[in-house]
Amino acid sequence: MIVVIQKSLEASVQIEGNIKGQIGNGLMILVGIENEDGQEDIEWLSRKIVNMRLFEDEEGVMNKSLLDVDGEILLISQFTLHASTKKGNRPSYIKAAKPDVAIPLYEKMIAQLEGDLGKPIATGEFGADMKVSLINDGPVTIIVDSKNRQ
Structure with missing residues (x-):
């Protein structure tokens, strides 16, 4: 599982012109899920x-x-984080988990973050065409891969 963490002054996501989620001071996080990911990640x-x-x-x-x-x-959710660009000019997304695997893990990630943070979080919608806005504070952007723990 890969996350791109961006410190934000404000961030929001729109789907079909309607705001689905928005935050003020905090973190806007893109998450990419692959087939090998699980509860430990x-x-x-x-x-x-x-x-x-x-x-x-x-x-x-x-x-x-x-x-x-x-x-x-x-x-x-952002499956393109698992893009492979080794060959040609068209990225391959073969490492990205299919929806039947990724959606339950995305939902578990939401629940885990809400539990660890102690309050509800804002989200996009898995698989939707989303328009994301962000005022990145700093800018601070950190990439973390759960497979690189050691």
Whole structure:
């Protein structure tokens, strides 16, 4: 499971012109799911996300977590994070999990993040054509792959 974490001042996702989810101060997260992903990946990533120190303390040092600043999360499914670009000019998405595998894992990721954060999170809609807006604070963008834990 790969996530792209972007620190945001505000972020939102629209589907067919309607806002599906939006946040203020917090993290906008793109998540890519592959067939080998499971509950262990979800739990590890969720703990990493809510505890990662990306927010400034009183001295301006990134020393506070999402929990410390009572921040919000916008989680967007993004199968293209698993694109292979080794051959040719058309990316291959063969590593990305099909919906019958990915949707239940995406829903478990939502539940895990809500439990670890202690409040509901905003989301997109799996498989929908989404328009995502973001004011990236910093900018701070971190990529984390649950397969690279060690």
